Amino acid sequence: MRALYFDKAGSLDNLHVQDLPVPAPREGEALVRVAAAAVNPSDVKIALGEMPMVSAPRVPGRDFAGEVIDGPSEWQHKKVFGTGGNLGAGRDGSHAEYMTVPTEGLVELPAALGYVDATACSLGYLTAEAALRRLPDEWQGTTLLVTGATGTVGSAAARIAASQGARVLGTAKSDKDLADRPDLPDIEWIDLSAEPMSESVRHLTDGKGTDAVVDVVGGPLFEECLASLAPRGRYVVLSSVGEPRVSFDLVDFYRRESTLTGLNTMRLSIGEAADVLRTLLPGFEEGLFTPPPVQEITLDDAPDAYWAVNNRSAPKKFVITFDANAS
Incomplete structure (x- = not known):
């Protein structure tokens, strides 16, 4: 599979796209074929080594949306999205064609959201709801x-x-x-x-x-x-x-x-993050909670997107799309 990758944290110059083996899900995990993955300021900070729990080498990416293609039978072929936990920091994240996710971190995609909108919403709404609960x-x-x-x-x-x-x-x-x-x-x-x-x-x-x-x-x-x-x-x-x-x-x-x-959302486990997102599903379904403006990019564009987010020059939220997986 193709993935964004850094050998060591500390500089955005270390980010590059390369071929990696498709990960195999362990017990309690699912293999997700990624259709879309947002680029967040925290992803940039992870690559720069400015966030806790960062270990390298690593595939970054905290938000994901896609389809489960391997893992527990009850999740097979379901469209899912999610964020949180140590995704992209302590374990490989979503800026790749495939990723493994603990099943407690999977949220079924609501009918009102496509893959791009779901990943554009997830971390922002998770953070907002977690803040409001305080x-x-x-x-x-x-x-x-x-x-x-x-x-x-x-x-x-x-x-x-x-x-x-x-x-x-x-x-x-x-x-x-x-x-x-x-x-x-x-x-x-x-x-x-x-x-x-x-x-x-x-x-x-x-x-x-x-x-x-x-x-x-x-x-x-x-x-x-x-x-x-x-x-x-x-x-x-x-x-x-x-x-x-x-x-x-x-x-x-x-x-x-x-x-x-x-508030530091990286202290929420991926299961806790999924629980928060599930409470927001009615708002997504009713159209009350909508995504920010999005600019879709390819995986090859991702390193430049990281630089733009770091420089605060991103006009919209960048979302990496994987055309082969989006259908």
Whole structure:
């Protein structure tokens, strides 16, 4: 089979496409013929050796969609998708024509999603749902602030929370960001260039602040996110752009009884990730949860796609498609 591969982590220059043996499934595993596989920022960080659990040599790729062709009889010939666990980091991942997957990590493909849309959705919606589970148990009547709401994870968080009755405030850097995403849900937008974000939040909430924050930006907006919280507000952060070290007013933090939580989806087992995705299936089936804009590429294009994602110059979410497997 053909696969994207790196002999050692640390540089994207180590990525190359080569022929490898088709893996054989072990007990409790299935062999999946990959039809489509997304390229995520975490895949790039894995290749750069910046994520935990990375071992080399390795075939990267955390998201997959395809057909089971070998393994337990109950899974034979089923169309599946999934993500999570140590895929692409501690075991070979999806950027190959075939991969093995523990059966607890398989989710049947919903009728509403094709292979490309499924793999484009899986990690983004997994991350968004995992973040929201660390926030209020009841969203009806609450306000959620989402930074980076035009991105894959941010827009997924906005869709999920809005479907459960939340009022969603989202940040955007420019009108162009919004124009590039006509598919975005009903969000009250905050222009980051107009005034400090926390002031915008206070204006929109009559001075109260937001009940919760999902932050996919981190560093540059960290203090503003904390300042945007209402008393006893909850804040989950899952990424940080630029300088990872931040500071904040600890007195203000404890006086308002704020809660700060981190999220790392690589700590979810592949079975836990599959369980989260299954809870989202009704939303996919009803068309409430839709994929981000996608650019399909070939496996040979994958190294360049990694560079584009690393340089933040990817206009859409890259999805590797394997034409021979897509039917």
